[in-house]
Amino acid sequence: MYQQIYSPLAGSIGASAAAAALPLAVLFVLLGVFKVQARWAALCALVCSLAVAIFVYQMPVVQAGSTAALGASTGFFPIIWIGINAIWVFKLTQTSGHDVVLRNCLSQVSPDTRVQAVLIAFCFGGLLESLAGGGAPVAICAVMLIAVGLDPVKAADIEQSEVLRWMDRFAAEGVHGVTLCDTTGMAFPSQVGALTSAARAQFPGLELTLHFHNTRGMALANTLAALAAGVNRFDASLGGLGGCPYAPGATGNVCTEELVHMLELDGYNTGVDLAALLSASAALPRLIGHDVPSQLLKAGRRSDLHTMPCLSSDGLPEQRAFATGV
Known part of the structure; x- marks a missing residue:
């Protein structure tokens, strides 16, 4: 079993910490200085992380790869997955025409879009928070607010x-x-x-x-x-x-x-x-x-x-x- 070595560079905590911080430095320099697109900057930082783990911290290649895979899956589920489903729900309501049904249902409660926004963002958002969490309330509620006719920029705002x-x-x-x-x-x-x-x-x-x-x-x-x-x-x-x-x-x-x-x-x-x-x-x-x-x-x-x-x-x-x- 691999056990992490905390000071692999000549027994120096400072030098080892600097090596560990190198992937973050690569990411921020590519994003902030060279204005590289986020996906390519992240990929370069990942390669740098693997190199540091394998060559500096002597982590086995298989374990380094599985650790990277775990990080990718953690990012995908549920964060990216919630976004994908939010887009899918929006496209589904548009294609099926149910955005009109949703708008009409909420209009029966009140024609005021502010009241509709409170119902969706606060009431339904609270339900989603208890059922799912992890960003689902913001993603799904934003889609619903757009579906009832709210301006997309306003719908994307984080509700008070x-x-x-x-x-x-x-x-x-x-x-x-x-x-x-x-x-x-x-x-x-x-x-x-x-x-x-x-x-x-x-x-x-x-x-x-x-x-x-x-x-x-x-x-x-x-x-x-x-x-x-x-x-x-x-x-x-x-x-x-x-x-x-x-x-x-x-x-x-x-x-x-x-x-x-x-x-x-x-x-x-x-x-x-x-x-x-x-x-x-x-x-x-x-x-x-x-x-x-x-x-x-x-x-x-x-x-x-x-x-x-x-x-x-x-x-x-x-x-x-x-x-x-x-």
Whole structure:
């Protein structure tokens, strides 16, 4: 029987850990740096994993192959299998015409699509969660919402009730804080306000953190919406660094210096040295080799003075300082 060796490289835990992390590094570099399609990046990472297991950790080839097969089957059942069945159900209802039947049945309860969405996503979704779990409620309910005529983009949104249900589970496990993430920059202020207000009301003892990306320029607006609902913890990144390899055009998190600048203008004491933030952000382009998204770094603070060419009383040009925010 094979027993794992924890330090196969010269007895060094650090070197062995670095070798074990190599497949992850390959995956992230291919996805994030070279923008390789996910399936090819995953395949390369799998080959790298097998090589590390066999040649570094001395795992028998047969066991390494069976381990890879187990991982593939675990990914396929039930995760991919649920998605396949969701697509099959959608195609079946379309082809058979039962999407109309479903729509008519729910219309008899209420013609309001919001009521229909609650019935499907919350009531039927709760039933599916108890019967199947594993992502089935989201996949199947999204198909049903599309079948009753809801816009596909709205149907694909994670329902607020689903978010609150997961928060309830975490709270039941004794978790003290939850971070709600908008990694692809899809959130908008009214949605954020409604969700955070509901979360604060339902889980007053749970520490809530918001994580916004600025992909569509709404991160600061979303922050204000959450702030109005009573949230006071936000993730941010210096210069607006970051991104998401799965979302084309995705930008980084809300910019730390812009967030601090906005909050302090609105009277909040953040305790953060904005001048030091801007100084650190100014060094980033040299370190990473490209500009950062921070507009505050380019335009300066609201109170900063900038010289502007003017004509003096005698008609000669002179420089005067103007506050950009006035």
